[in-house]
Amino acid sequence: MSSEPVRTRSRLAPDERISEIMAVxxxxxxxxxxxxxxxxxxxxxxxxxxxxxxxxxxxKRELLARVAEEWFEEILGTDESPPPGxxxxxxxxxxxWKGLSFIRQEPxxxxxxxxxxxxxxxxxxxxxYELNRRFTARISDLLxxxxxxxxxxxxxxxxLLRDMIFGGIEHRTWAYLRGEGDFSVDEAADGITNVIxxxxxxxxxxxxxxxxxxx
Amino acid sequence: MSSEPVRTRSRLAPDERISEIMAVxxxxxxxxxxxxxxxxxxxxxxxxxxxxxxxxxxxKRELLARVAEEWFEEILGTDESPPPGxxxxxxxxxxxWKGLSFIRQEPxxxxxxxxxxxxxxxxxxxxxYELNRRFTARISDLLxxxxxxxxxxxxxxxxLLRDMIFGGIEHRTWAYLRGEGDFSVDEAADGITNVIxxxxxxxxxxxxxxxxxxx
Amino acid sequence: MSSEPVRTRSRLAPDERISEIMAVxxxxxxxxxxxxxxxxxxxxxxxxxxxxxxxxxxxKRELLARVAEEWFEEILGTDESPPPGxxxxxxxxxxxWKGLSFIRQEPxxxxxxxxxxxxxxxxxxxxxYELNRRFTARISDLLxxxxxxxxxxxxxxxxLLRDMIFGGIEHRTWAYLRGEGDFSVDEAADGITNVIxxxxxxxxxxxxxxxxxxx
Amino acid sequence: MSSEPVRTRSRLAPDERISEIMAVxxxxxxxxxxxxxxxxxxxxxxxxxxxxxxxxxxxKRELLARVAEEWFEEILGTDESPPPGxxxxxxxxxxxWKGLSFIRQEPxxxxxxxxxxxxxxxxxxxxxYELNRRFTARISDLLxxxxxxxxxxxxxxxxLLRDMIFGGIEHRTWAYLRGEGDFSVDEAADGITNVIxxxxxxxxxxxxxxxxxxx
DNA sequence: CATGAATGAGTCTTCATTCAT
DNA sequence: CATGAATGAAGACTCATTCAT
Numbered sequence: 042m043s044s045e046p047v048r049t050r051s052r053l054a055p056d057e058r059i060s061e062i063m064a065v066x067x068x069x070x071x072x073x074x075x076x077x078x079x080x081x082x083x084x085x086x087x088x089x090x091x092x093x094x095x096x097x098x099x100x101k102r103e104l105l106a107r108v109a110e111e112w113f114e115e116i117l118g119t120d121e122s123p124p125p126g127x128x129x130x131x132x133x134x135x136x137x138w139k140g141l142s143f144i145r146q147e148p149x150x151x152x153x154x155x156x157x158x159x160x161x162x163x164x165x166x167x168x169x170y171e172l173n174r175r176f177t178a179r180i181s182d183l184l185x186x187x188x189x190x191x192x193x194x195x196x197x198x199x200x201l202l203r204d205m206i207f208g209g210i211e212h213r214t215w216a217y218l219r220g221e222g223d224f225s226v227d228e229a230a231d232g233i234t235n236v237i238x239x240x241x242x243x244x245x246x247x248x249x250x251x252x253x254x255x256x
Numbered sequence: 257m258s259s260e261p262v263r264t265r266s267r268l269a270p271d272e273r274i275s276e277i278m279a280v281x282x283x284x285x286x287x288x289x290x291x292x293x294x295x296x297x298x299x300x301x302x303x304x305x306x307x308x309x310x311x312x313x314x315x316k317r318e319l320l321a322r323v324a325e326e327w328f329e330e331i332l333g334t335d336e337s338p339p340p341g342x343x344x345x346x347x348x349x350x351x352x353w354k355g356l357s358f359i360r361q362e363p364x365x366x367x368x369x370x371x372x373x374x375x376x377x378x379x380x381x382x383x384x385y386e387l388n389r390r391f392t393a394r395i396s397d398l399l400x401x402x403x404x405x406x407x408x409x410x411x412x413x414x415x416l417l418r419d420m421i422f423g424g425i426e427h428r429t430w431a432y433l434r435g436e437g438d439f440s441v442d443e444a445a446d447g448i449t450n451v452i453x454x455x456x457x458x459x460x461x462x463x464x465x466x467x468x469x470x471x
Numbered sequence: 472m473s474s475e476p477v478r479t480r481s482r483l484a485p486d487e488r489i490s491e492i493m494a495v496x497x498x499x500x501x502x503x504x505x506x507x508x509x510x511x512x513x514x515x516x517x518x519x520x521x522x523x524x525x526x527x528x529x530x531k532r533e534l535l536a537r538v539a540e541e542w543f544e545e546i547l548g549t550d551e552s553p554p555p556g557x558x559x560x561x562x563x564x565x566x567x568w569k570g571l572s573f574i575r576q577e578p579x580x581x582x583x584x585x586x587x588x589x590x591x592x593x594x595x596x597x598x599x600y601e602l603n604r605r606f607t608a609r610i611s612d613l614l615x616x617x618x619x620x621x622x623x624x625x626x627x628x629x630x631l632l633r634d635m636i637f638g639g640i641e642h643r644t645w646a647y648l649r650g651e652g653d654f655s656v657d658e659a660a661d662g663i664t665n666v667i668x669x670x671x672x673x674x675x676x677x678x679x680x681x682x683x684x685x686x
Numbered sequence: 687m688s689s690e691p692v693r694t695r696s697r698l699a700p701d702e703r704i705s706e707i708m709a710v711x712x713x714x715x716x717x718x719x720x721x722x723x724x725x726x727x728x729x730x731x732x733x734x735x736x737x738x739x740x741x742x743x744x745x746k747r748e749l750l751a752r753v754a755e756e757w758f759e760e761i762l763g764t765d766e767s768p769p770p771g772x773x774x775x776x777x778x779x780x781x782x783w784k785g786l787s788f789i790r791q792e793p794x795x796x797x798x799x800x801x802x803x804x805x806x807x808x809x810x811x812x813x814x815y816e817l818n819r820r821f822t823a824r825i826s827d828l829l830x831x832x833x834x835x836x837x838x839x840x841x842x843x844x845x846l847l848r849d850m851i852f853g854g855i856e857h858r859t860w861a862y863l864r865g866e867g868d869f870s871v872d873e874a875a876d877g878i879t880n881v882i883x884x885x886x887x888x889x890x891x892x893x894x895x896x897x898x899x900x901x
Numbered sequence: 902c903a904t905g906a907a908t909g910a911g912t913c914t915t916c917a918t919t920c921a922t
Numbered sequence: 923c924a925t926g927a928a929t930g931a932a933g934a935c936t937c938a939t940t941c942a943t
Contacts, residue, residue: 202451205421209416213416236417240452
């Protein structure tokens with residue numbers, strides 16, 4: 042009809058296109074959650090056709106899974122090693138803090154992994170499973186170490202502690218994202234750490250000083 | 257054709273019909289999760305037509321929301337009052353136990369409320385919001401009482417404690433439902449109660465005896 | 472825009488609707504072959520939406536399979552019993568004649584069964600398999616009877632004879648439908664019967680009179 | 687970026703490239719059948735881009751048609767002349783044997799020609815039409831010769847005989863490829879030849895000795 | 902000139918919702 | 923009133939073909 046800007050078929054290197062698709066998908070996932078991510082919209086926002094997505098990804102599910110993997114890799118990519126010489130309390134706090142800050146950044150993604158991918162029959166063969174396992178394993182390992190060295194009591198299972206930590210992190214984050222209450226990552230990390238640490242500390246064990254940051 | 261009295265299709269009173277639809281929906285929700293509840297199947301299992309559902313409910317979402325409300329009402333309907341003379345620890349344990357056992361009974365419903373309804377823009381105007389608030393308020397009230405009476409410290413927000421409790425409950429339940437690990441409501445209730453109670457107990461406050469049930 | 476005939480949502484009893492869909496599909500299958508039958512066109516020709524098709528059929532494949540079954544049932548529905556006292560030749564001719572006339576009526580359907588369904592992994596569990604088997608079994612049975620009673624030689628396998636008969640029938644029909652050459656069902660039936668009968672007749676066995684119809 | 691000589695991607699002469707594409711397509715056609723030949727995979731296996739295929743072929747259909755032509759040419763390329771002095775029976779047997787062995791080698795190709803190309807509106811103007819005609823003509827010619835020299839009766843049309851021969855060949859081959867029953871080219875060739883020859887032999891004509899090979 | 906990224910018109914399938922009977 | 927046949931707007935995924943580089 043008119044002299045529209047010729048709709049120039051954009052042409053990108055595969056890597057860039059893949060990055061773009063994943064970035065857009067990640068954004069969409071954040072906005073709407075897994076079930077509501079629609080391939081047509083991903084294509085739209087990228088300014089490409091749906092077919093192009095399927096050039097690079099076998100299925101919607103695969104696309105979403107790769108987005109999740111990438112996210113996990115970002116998390117895990119940072120400082121794998123704990124601060125040397127730090128005590129249980131400080132190391133626990135660091136892990137909680139990390140979890141909080143990442144989940145806060147990408148709550149929908151975390152929900153996708155937690156609720157959708159985990160239910161997938163083939164979840165255990167997915168790369169994301171291993172990545173996720175590695176992340177949660179850090180906390181489990183720490184808790185087990187605390188128990189086996191006599192710092193923590195043994196009357197509550199590590200499994201349950203981990204659930205309280207991750208559950209607490211998620212609930213806190215989601216509530217915040219729904220606009221309920223204020224939210225300071227530092228404060229929440231301190232709170233969770235305090236409750237777990239004090240609640241599990243073996244009577245008589247040397248209590249590490251609580252930094253009481255942000256209080 | 258003729259005046260057959262075959263029409264066994266019971267002509268239920270509206271209230272009974274509504275109850276039946278909701279009961280079936282609840283069952284379906286338990287089996288398959290929100291996204292997979294299909295109106296056609298609800299009608300089928302009720303032995304009625306799809307149209308009839310829409311006589312009583314404006315939309316699928318409304319139906320589901322009312323089912324959730326009903327569920328909450330059941331939870332709240334029971335023993336509103338705490339056991340007389342019980343201490344903080346015991347009352348906390350009871351609430352946690354209750355939360356665990358209900359979520360375990362209706363995990364899909366709880367997930368629906370937690371994940372779907374809460375994101376609804378009009379959530380705050382829904383009856384379910386008020387009901388949910390009332391349930392969580394019981395724990396909040398208890399925690400606040402503990403703080404204000406000097407039993408609990410004041411260095412961790414009640415909000416965060418509540419998140420750890422509910423988050424812990426949920427994670428534990430979901431993990432169990434995915435087939436990960438064993439699950440005893442008693443044990444989990446004890447564990448969560450212990451961690452919160454011991455972790456928050458004001459130094460010097462009288463420690464209630466831990467029943468250590470199921471240990 | 473104009474006073475179009477209100478596009479009245481047509482409403483049919485399920486049986487009629489199913490019949491209509493199957494009739495249209497059968498027609499389409501005749502015109503274009505299986506791979507080119509498109510659900511949208513079926514719906515179009517019925518004046519309904521695609522969704523309606525899926526109310527009655529689980530999938531395109533099932534629709535096609537049922538169409539094929541119906542066709543086979545028509546074939547098999549007629550005179551199951553051979554003419555009493557007829558000889559091999561006459562009975563053979565009748566079967567060949569029947570095959571020719573039906574395949575001629577529905578060549579695409581026959582092709583669908585022969586080429587598509589048969590390759591289906593679950594073909595052997597399909598009703599159509601049993602129906603098809605029953606039809607071909609009639610010819611096999613007849614041929615075996617001829618061999619075992621000493622009317623036919625035993626130096627050519629029944630399997631191969633059957634292939635020549637059905638193959639001949641099909642080729643003759645398809646060629647005709649492509650407009651190649653003239654085609655008389657009687658003549659073709661006589662021809663095929665003659666070749667098989669004379670070619671297989673045991674030297675010395677009593678030759679039945681050839682009716683030489685259509686010669 | 688730089689002057690890397692890596693470009694191993696052989697720069698083939700157009701003829702060689704065309705040959706390669708056709709060879710790969712033929713292979714794919716054999717494996718999957720016409721409808722399932724995908725241009726992307728052809729390109730892939732050739733190690734070239736999809737675009738290149740369209741440099742040499744106007745469309746997928748044209749590519750497939752040329753592949754079929756090539757195949758026919760191979761068949762026809764061999765020993766056009768019948769063995770000198772051979773009788774009708776032996777010459778018939780040779781042609782049948784040849785048809786069987788070629789169809790068995792390339793059943794998908796034969797099906798493609800038989801079922802897809804033949805239905806094409808422009809089939810009669812295609813080169814493949816002429817080639818196919820030439821192949822079938824050899825059998826027709828032989829049969830006509832048999833009839834006109836009084837070796838064969840005249841009461842069954844040559845057209846129908848040819849259909850029985852080719853139909854029998856195809857059915858036998860397909861059944862075998864579906865895994866039904868054993869299959870010996872020699873035996874099948876003998877069987878078909880026997881039936882046709884004995885079935886058509888003029889009473890009183892000199893019967894050629896049946897070699898009874900493979901019996 | 903070959904490339905290969907991109908297209909877009911399909912193709913089957915699903916399901917909440919409507920409305921004529 | 924209740925019914926249930928029908929809808930239609932999506933949705934995921936496919937693939938022969940094109941064209942800017």
